[in-house]
Amino acid sequence: xxxxxxxxxxxxxxxxxxxxxxxxxxxxxxxxxxxxxxxxxxxxxxxxxxxxxxxxxxxxxxxxxxxxxxxxxxxxxxxxxxxxxxxxxxxxxxxxxxxxxxxxxxxxxxxxxxxxxxxxxxxxxxxxxxxxxxxxxxxxxxxxxxxxxxxxxxxxxxxxxxxxxxxxxxxxxxxxxxxxxxxxxxxxxxxxxxxxxxxxxxxxxxxxxxxxxxxxxxxxxxxxxxxxxxxxxxxxxxxxxxxxxxxxxxxxxxxxxxxxxxxxxxxxxxxxxxxxxxxxxxxxxxxxxxxxxxxxxxxxxxxxxxxxxxxxxxxxxxxxxxxxxxxxxxxxxxxxxxxxxxxxxxxxxxxxxxxxxxxxxxxxxxxxxxxxxxxxxxxxxxxxxxxxxxxxxxxxxxxxxxxxxxxxxxxxxxxxxxxxxxxxxxxxxxxxxxxxxxxxxxxxxxxxxxxxxxxxxxxxxxxxxxxxx
Numbered sequence: 418x419x420x421x422x423x424x425x426x427x428x429x430x431x432x433x434x435x436x437x438x439x440x441x442x443x444x445x446x447x448x449x450x451x452x453x454x455x456x457x458x459x460x461x462x463x464x465x466x467x468x469x470x471x472x473x474x475x476x477x478x479x480x481x482x483x484x485x486x487x488x489x490x491x492x493x494x495x496x497x498x499x500x501x502x503x504x505x506x507x508x509x510x511x512x513x514x515x516x517x518x519x520x521x522x523x524x525x526x527x528x529x530x531x532x533x534x535x536x537x538x539x540x541x542x543x544x545x546x547x548x549x550x551x552x553x554x555x556x557x558x559x560x561x562x563x564x565x566x567x568x569x570x571x572x573x574x575x576x577x578x579x580x581x582x583x584x585x586x587x588x589x590x591x592x593x594x595x596x597x598x599x600x601x602x603x604x605x606x607x608x609x610x611x612x613x614x615x616x617x618x619x620x621x622x623x624x625x626x627x628x629x630x631x632x633x634x635x636x637x638x639x640x641x642x643x644x645x646x647x648x649x650x651x652x653x654x655x656x657x658x659x660x661x662x663x664x665x666x667x668x669x670x671x672x673x674x675x676x677x678x679x680x681x682x683x684x685x686x687x688x689x690x691x692x693x694x695x696x697x698x699x700x701x702x703x704x705x706x707x708x709x710x711x712x713x714x715x716x717x718x719x720x721x722x723x724x725x726x727x728x729x730x731x732x733x734x735x736x737x738x739x740x741x742x743x744x745x746x747x748x749x750x751x752x753x754x755x756x757x758x759x760x761x762x763x764x765x766x767x768x769x770x771x772x773x774x775x776x777x778x779x780x781x782x783x784x785x786x787x788x789x790x791x792x793x794x795x796x797x798x799x800x801x802x803x804x805x806x807x808x809x810x811x812x813x814x815x816x817x818x819x820x821x822x823x824x825x826x827x828x829x830x831x832x833x834x835x836x837x838x839x840x841x842x843x844x845x846x847x848x849x850x851x852x853x854x855x856x857x858x859x860x861x862x863x864x865x866x867x868x869x870x871x872x873x874x875x876x877x878x879x880x881x882x883x884x885x886x
Contacts, residue, residue, distance in 0.1 A: 508539030510796030520819030529572025538678030579829035596634030612789020676741035758801035786820035790871030795823030
């Protein structure tokens with residue numbers, strides 16, 4: 418069975434060809450490393466600059482449509498039938514967003530359920546590897562292989578008591594399990610004012626899937642307001658509200674953790690002694706090397722990579738500015754974000770009836786779709802919380818692009834998420850529908866900018882999408 422490991426997953430010693438602890442399997446000389454990851458790029462040649470260039474990988478549907486995450490290469494490899502399964506990593510959306518845009522299944526696990534040893538880091542408290550596949554069964558089988566303790570990742574020992582007795586694959590079920598399943602819709606902001614739900618045709622598409630779930634026996638709870646959600650999700654679904662005090666900004670946490678994690682990673686990175694990068698030990702050194710060698714490596718592209726519009730590596734520059742100092746400023750921001758996001762997800766799962774009865778929900782459903790120009794909405798809160806989230810594809814937009822539903826879960830609730838996601842998969846049985854065009858004569862999705870519009874915030878307040886307002 419074909420598989421692919423995201424280029425950001427590297428062994429601590431590339432020279433030995435040993436696969437990192439991500440996959441608990443002894444392969445001897447059959448180890449996948451070194452191996453070609455894409456046209457002529459071998460793992461031992463991969464550098465941070467290479468990673469940056471690969472992140473600009475386009476979607477299969479349209480040249481203007483991104484894959485919306487650093488695991489996009491893994492997602493494209495599965496959707497284009499080059500491989501059956503692939504691995505990615507997520508700090509903030511890099512599994513669930515590409516899965517949505519390419520019509521795949523995935524689960525971002527609680528950090529520590531799967532070892533992060535060998536993963537090029539974004540954040541010790543947020544990073545987690547995960548599977549991407551065309552079915553939840555494949556996702557669950559791969560998760561059974563990946564999960565387990567690792568002496569190189571202390572968080573894996575905290576997860577030991579949270580593995581399902583018979584494994585994750587045993588949790589895969591069919592649509593009959595939807596009968597009596599309790600699912601919540603966090604109305605504000607995810608089903609009210611975000612761009613995805615209000616873009617042309619999308620509310621109808623999402624609501625039709627909710628009707629199907631209800632018809633299959635699922636109990637749907639419309640959660641008007643979850644306490645504290647307005648502090649960690651803005652009205653349009655992505656990122657924090659602008660009025661949150663600066664000291665609680667989550668970029669403080671992410672930038673600091675990036676600087677710390679890269680420093681630790683680079684100290685274990687094995688470059689040959691003849692390589693001038695041998696001994697590199699900090700993010701600042703790496704950024705300086707990128708600057709000095711951009712003419713020959715193209716590491717920084719044309720200074721428009723991602724949202725880095727000044728130096729080509731603004732994200733790194735911001736992290737370097739923190740000096741990797743995990744002091745009071747860091748812990749105040751990180752602690753507030755983690756605590757508040759967990760209160761939101763845990764509070765959303767505890768639905769309170771008018772008579773005071775508390776109903777424990779099986780999952781919270783959130784649209785996973787970047788339509789409307791306000792980006793995907795489902796990644797931020799699970800990332801802040803360090804909680805799991807699964808993504809299930811449910812349809813295609815007018816541009817032929819896939820979109821999905823995210824399922825939020827509590828800490829270490831991966832088994833339950835697999836039950837919910839696999840039951841939804843069996844009910845919807847969605848797969849992308851090929852569209853055939855004569856490329857020389859016909860107009861197709863590739864001819865139009867995607868998504869073709871940006872919903873104004875004023876229009877979204879009225880549950881509509883009008884770029885002109």
